[in-house]
Amino acid sequence: MKAIVCTKYGSPDVLQLQEVEKPVPKDGEVLVRVQAAALNASDWHLLRADPFLVRLMYGLFTPKYQIIGADMAGRVEAVGPNVTQFQPGDEVFGDLSRCGFGAYAEYVCVSERVLVRKPVNRSFEEAAAVPTAGVTALQALRDRGQIKPGQKVLINGASGGVGTFAVQIAKAFGAEVTAVCSSRNVDTALSMGADKVIDYTKEDFTKGGQQYDLILAANGYRPLSDYRRALRPDGKYVMTGGAEAQMFQAILLGPWISRTGGPKMGNLMLKPNPKDLECMKELLETGKVVPVIERRYTLPEVPDALRYLEEGHARGKVVISMER
Known part of the structure; x- marks a missing residue:
């Protein structure tokens, strides 16, 4: 599969589009085919290791997680042992920051406990913008x-x-x-x-x-x-x-x-949890909340997207739409 890989801290210039091994779901995990991902300020803080505390949490000299990206929406491709909530074909979205990141890739394996079913009336891009x-x-x-x-x-x-x-x-x-x-x-x-x-x-x-x-x-x-x-x-x-x-x-x-x-x-320090994401799902499905998306990029354009986000003038969300 294709993924944006980060092997060292620095500017978006250090990011590389590479072919990497497609992950296999372990116990309690699902394999998700990513349809869309969304950028957050935390992405470029993690990329640049700024502030320095990032290094203490995610790797002192080199990044612990080489595929970053927290917010994503996609379709379940396969399930690992003991998965009870989802099956192949289910449309899901979630925040991967507590389970290894990995949204800037065509596929990601993630614990079923951090995912929620995608709002039926919203696109993958809109769902990815939310977590x-x-x-x-x-x-x-x-x-x-x-x-x-x-x-x-x-x-x-x-x-x-x-x-x-x-x-x-x-x-x-x-x-x-x-x-x-x-x-x-x-x-x-x-x-x-x-x-x-x-x-x-x-x-x-x-x-x-x-x-x-x-x-x-x-x-x-x-x-x-x-x-x-x-x-x-x-x-x-x-x-x-x-x-x-x-x-x-x-x-x-x-x-x-x-x-x-x-x-x-x-x-406020964000505490990601599926219960609150379910609450957001309800607000989305009732039309009380509609994600504002200013720009869309493709997977190879993640470095450009991060450069734009880092300028600090984005209106609403910046999302990544996966090319197939």
């Missing part, structure tokens, strides 16, 4: 943010992978949603159901006097003092991504600020 970004947005709003109907919710970075899902999920929970994005993405945010859109090139949401029950920070950088000013006294701030400075502030200072009274501030 990491969609579940991150869900957990940030529902679990960490404890979102409630009628609350005023602000999504900073509303046009990115997590942000596009967050706007729609917040609306599905009955919130009044304000999306923050650039001028070129205002129409996209409105089409996703945002009640109000703030163009950050023209307006600073922290200086308008409006306070929110919940703020989700999915991109860019702002000091915690800015977010705190835009929160109600009992509000919540959840960081899911953005510049390293924003991440470190949320992780290190957020808990201390939360203990001093006022808004609760912190970060």
